[in-house]
Amino acid sequence: MRIVVDAMGSDNNPDPDVAGAVMAARKLKDTIILVGDSVLIKAALAKHDTNGLSLEIVHASQKISMEDKPSLIVREKRDSSMHVGINMIKNGNADAFVTVGNTGAALGVAMLRNTGLGRITGIKRPALGVIFPTPERPMLIDNGANADCKPEYLLQFAMMGSVYVERVLGIKKPRVALLSNGEEEGKGNVLIQETVPLLVNSNLNYIGNVEPKEFMQGEADVVVTDGFTGNIMMKTAEAVASYMSKMIRQYIKSSPRTAVGGLLARPAFDRVKSHLDPDEVGGAPLLGVNGVVIIGHGRSGAIAIMRAIEQARLVAEKNIVDAIATGIRREGKN
Amino acid sequence: MRIVVDAMGSDNNPDPDVAGAVMAARKLKDTIILVGDSVLIKAALAKHDTNGLSLEIVHASQKISMEDKPSLIVREKRDSSMHVGINMIKNGNADAFVTVGNTGAALGVAMLRNTGLGRITGIKRPALGVIFPTPERPMLIDNGANADCKPEYLLQFAMMGSVYVERVLGIKKPRVALLSNGEEEGKGNVLIQETVPLLVNSNLNYIGNVEPKEFMQGEADVVVTDGFTGNIMMKTAEAVASYMSKMIRQYIKSSPRTAVGGLLARPAFDRVKSHLDPDEVGGAPLLGVNGVVIIGHGRSGAIAIMRAIEQARLVAEKNIVDAIATGIRREGKN
Numbered sequence: 001m002r003i004v005v006d007a008m009g010s011d012n013n014p015d016p017d018v019a020g021a022v023m024a025a026r027k028l029k030d031t032i033i034l035v036g037d038s039v040l041i042k043a044a045l046a047k048h049d050t051n052g053l054s055l056e057i058v059h060a061s062q063k064i065s066m067e068d069k070p071s072l073i074v075r076e077k078r079d080s081s082m083h084v085g086i087n088m089i090k091n092g093n094a095d096a097f098v099t100v101g102n103t104g105a106a107l108g109v110a111m112l113r114n115t116g117l118g119r120i121t122g123i124k125r126p127a128l129g130v131i132f133p134t135p136e137r138p139m140l141i142d143n144g145a146n147a148d149c150k151p152e153y154l155l156q157f158a159m160m161g162s163v164y165v166e167r168v169l170g171i172k173k174p175r176v177a178l179l180s181n182g183e184e185e186g187k188g189n190v191l192i193q194e195t196v197p198l199l200v201n202s203n204l205n206y207i208g209n210v211e212p213k214e215f216m217q218g219e220a221d222v223v224v225t226d227g228f229t230g231n232i233m234m235k236t237a238e239a240v241a242s243y244m245s246k247m248i249r250q251y252i253k254s255s256p257r258t259a260v261g262g263l264l265a266r267p268a269f270d271r272v273k274s275h276l277d278p279d280e281v282g283g284a285p286l287l288g289v290n291g292v293v294i295i296g297h298g299r300s301g302a303i304a305i306m307r308a309i310e311q312a313r314l315v316a317e318k319n320i321v322d323a324i325a326t327g328i329r330r331e332g333k334n
Numbered sequence: 335m336r337i338v339v340d341a342m343g344s345d346n347n348p349d350p351d352v353a354g355a356v357m358a359a360r361k362l363k364d365t366i367i368l369v370g371d372s373v374l375i376k377a378a379l380a381k382h383d384t385n386g387l388s389l390e391i392v393h394a395s396q397k398i399s400m401e402d403k404p405s406l407i408v409r410e411k412r413d414s415s416m417h418v419g420i421n422m423i424k425n426g427n428a429d430a431f432v433t434v435g436n437t438g439a440a441l442g443v444a445m446l447r448n449t450g451l452g453r454i455t456g457i458k459r460p461a462l463g464v465i466f467p468t469p470e471r472p473m474l475i476d477n478g479a480n481a482d483c484k485p486e487y488l489l490q491f492a493m494m495g496s497v498y499v500e501r502v503l504g505i506k507k508p509r510v511a512l513l514s515n516g517e518e519e520g521k522g523n524v525l526i527q528e529t530v531p532l533l534v535n536s537n538l539n540y541i542g543n544v545e546p547k548e549f550m551q552g553e554a555d556v557v558v559t560d561g562f563t564g565n566i567m568m569k570t571a572e573a574v575a576s577y578m579s580k581m582i583r584q585y586i587k588s589s590p591r592t593a594v595g596g597l598l599a600r601p602a603f604d605r606v607k608s609h610l611d612p613d614e615v616g617g618a619p620l621l622g623v624n625g626v627v628i629i630g631h632g633r634s635g636a637i638a639i640m641r642a643i644e645q646a647r648l649v650a651e652k653n654i655v656d657a658i659a660t661g662i663r664r665e666g667k668n
Contacts, residue, residue, distance in 0.1 A: 251602035264595025
């Protein structure tokens with residue numbers, strides 16, 4: 001396996017990106033290719049013992065920032081680490097691409113037909129899946145690639161999510177649900193109501209609709225939503241979790257009694273935190289493009305980046321792209 | 335002031351509903367009218383000292399359950415406590431109605447033109463506002479009354495939310511924002527993008543778009559969204575907060591050290607909980623109907639119900655219905 005890592009992705013690039021790549025090279029024994037400013041990458045690599053590891057550097061003269069507009073990036077930063085890295089997958093020079101940079105830019109570059117990967121034949125809209133970190137590990141799809149959706153997109157998201165969860169997480173006949181504002185028939189917006197019959201008539205294991213609480217409890221393995229709602233939902237979950245953590249820390253410090261209590265109870269807090277930390281599960285797979293792309297959080301550290309690389313390896317190994325192509329042909333015959 | 339309370343609303347009705355009404359009658363010195371099964375209400379009242387309080391009972395032979403379908407309720411339960419209570423407001427026999435029962439049913443009954451309140455002239459869609467319990471007390475509107483929205487509905491939600499926040503919470507020139515998946519221009523779904531120019535050209539203090547994190551931090555006073563997204567967002571916030579509380583309790587109990595720590599740190603937890611407890615701020619005002627309706631959580635206890643009654647009194651006193659009617663006429667002239 002040859003896995004390309006965007007060395008210029010994280011908020012503190014290239015150090016965490018390079019450190020994650022070194023950890024992954026050691027653990028997986030695969031070749032990890034670091035793409036970006038070769039001078040900076042070499043300097044970052046010099047901080048590690050890379051003896052015996054299979055690490056390569058590919059130079060890219062441009063860097064995409066979190067502030068760059070995806071629409072401009074695609075045209076104006078053609079020698080960015082994302083363009084160069086994704087192009088290596090397209091040309092068969094590597095098996096998977098990992099970035100923790102600008103999500104919109106990664107989507108745009110991956111979807112380019114000439115220099116990027118383009119869509120799998122029959123896929124209307126690629127989507128971002130995200131694994132929720134609670135112990136049941138449910139997937140939410142779409143997490144922000146498509147703000148406006150049609151029922152047939154949601155049907156395809158359901159299929160792609162099922163393929164991922166079945167092959168990568170090993171769940172047989174994944175339970176598929178739509179995210180809705182109530183579980184009863186007749187609830188939901190027009191999009192949800194029109195998607196229900198498509199799922200009922202599909203080959204998927206559609207179990208009905210779920211609300212956010214049931215999603216978190218893992219009552220379905222794949223929960224399908226449009227990218228606007230999905231993005232608001234994941235950002236709300238993150239905001240509430242970090243708000244609560246911050247408030248608990250702050251109030252615990254406000255008296256000696258609670259401060260001692262907080263110190264003693266700390267192992268419990270740390271366990272809870274791990275259940276709501278997206279870094280625990282790697283990045284979000286971009287499903288529906290002609291190649292393996294994993295996109296992580298900009299604030300990822302080395303360990304989160306190593307996990308995203310492990311995940312990318314698994315997705316490549318399990319042939320998710322072929323499985324989605326097969327899935328879409330099967331749906332077409334239905 | 336005469337405030338009608340649905341005695342059959344809460345999950346454990348009528349005890350919490352009646353207890354909340356008694357507390358409110360004592361605190362506010364207003365007349366509280368309990369509507370529902372008069373035998374059950376009398377039995378519940380007998381548990382309290384009601385000496386000197388102005389409490390009335392109005393009988394209603396039917397009760398709406400949380401499982402009842404709103405569409406059926408409106409036609410088939412015409413003598414429900416909701417129908418009878420809301421009809422008293424319509425006929426000028428009382429100033430405000432409070433229920434913690436089935437939200438969909440309350441919406442449907444309030445919107446009836448003949449026996450209910452109907453819409454304020456010019457209002458396209460009434461909406462549910464909800465005050466988020468963080469210290470900044472931001473309002474999210476709509477919280478679930480309208481799953482599918484048009485830009486002109488969102489403009490009206492913004493106006494109604496501004497009126498409420500200005501009159502009831504006393505915030506001058508409330509900052510209005512749209513809930514979006516990113517703050518930059520060009521983000522958002524089609525609905526959000528098409529609503530932006532309407533807000534820019536309005537008399538409202540529109541400050542741009544916010545993400546869930548900024549909403550929680552109170553960076554805007556009124557955050558506008560469609561009822562589907564709003565409902566998913568509020569339910570996600572509740573689900574994450576209750577998940578975290580549950581996990582912290584569970585893990586704290588798992589060892590003697592953390593158990594002692596938890597006991598000592600308890601006051602800190604209780605303070606954090608109060609920031610994420612919707613009961614702290616009463617119920618959700620239904621804005622845009624011709625009368626005052628406050629809808630609370632089914633799991634409300636007496637204190638939450640008392641708070642909702644206090645809130646209803648304030649909304650009636652501040653003439654929110656007239657202010658919204660004025661607001662809509664002003665928008666029309668714009």
